[in-house]
Amino acid sequence: MSSPKVGTLLEQVLVDDLTRTRIVQYAGASGDFNPLHTDATYAVEVAGFPGVFAHGMLTMGMTGRILTDTFGADSVRHFGGRFLAQVWPGDTLTARAEVTSVEDGRATLDVTTLNQDGVPVFVGRGVVTIAG
Amino acid sequence: MEPAPIRVPRHAYLGAVTLPPFPVEALHVRTFARAIGDENVELDDVAPPTFLMAAAHTDPDYPLRPTTGERWYGSGREATGYGPDDVDPAAGVLYAEQHFDFVRPVRVGDRLTPTERPGRTWEKDGRRGGRLAFFELITEFHDAFGELVATGTLVGVRTSQQPGVEA
Helix, strand or coil, X not given: CCCCCCCCEEEEEEECXXXXXXXXXXXXXXXXXXXXXXXXXXXXXXXXXXXXXXXXXXXXXXXXXXHHHHHCHHHEEEEEEEECCCCCXXXXXXXXXXEEXXXXXXXXXXXXXXXXXCXXXXXXXXXXXXXC | CCCCECCCCCHHHHCCEECCCEECCHHHHHHHHHHCCCCXXXXXXXXXXXXXXXXXXXXXXXXXXXXXXXXXXXXXXXXXXXXXXXCCCCCCEEEEEEEEEECCCCECCCEEEEXXXXXXXXXXXXXXXXXXXXXXXXXXXXXXXXXXXXXXXXXXXXXXXXXXXXX
């Protein structure tokens, strides 16, 4: 996006029907082998959850694509946020972003990721450099 | 916040610790990008912003990776490898937030040295009662020239409602 303006809205489906295998992929790639995310026996019998669930950082990592796909990975100067709710296998996640400021060659975006029920699972902010 | 327990490295308690260098390798970046569904990274050498989490791989004491010869708390013959007397120092610690600030993008070929240190701490009342004790764990990543590339800020919270908490 060459010239974002304040109020510009973006929306992107991040994953449709999140698979357990995708969670395993993230565990291996990130090095976070917390068994809550990949070990259903542990997650259910020991930790008391209904099953395994995604790493918060998998959700945040997927959410980052609304910044990198739009502005390029080399544009990101800040990306952060809060984990609001768990993400389960089978979930479909959609990220929404709104440009809240454009100044000094940078755009700031408020980012929210929602599940298929419209429940926010991650809320954060990104700052990207923009051309010209 | 996501009610997911995390294990915070010892650096959160011991002050600043410099970790072994984290070499940013092409296949690792691609593997990570695939995991988050990023199809563009195959075309360039810039890592996705959250790739810095993968520096866990070069942390020799990263607590969320099984170590040969040591008991692991995930399942094997039993639902957990921990016995009744094993104390989980991270019980009751939840992952609340993660932030990254970049001076420049992380690229394949970078050799980043992470330095971790404790950040701010604060408390507030939980919605379901009890006190929530928040803390930051800040990680600065310097490149081979000693230049700061990025800073990561983890926000964790200790809840007073859960057992085994040393708040």
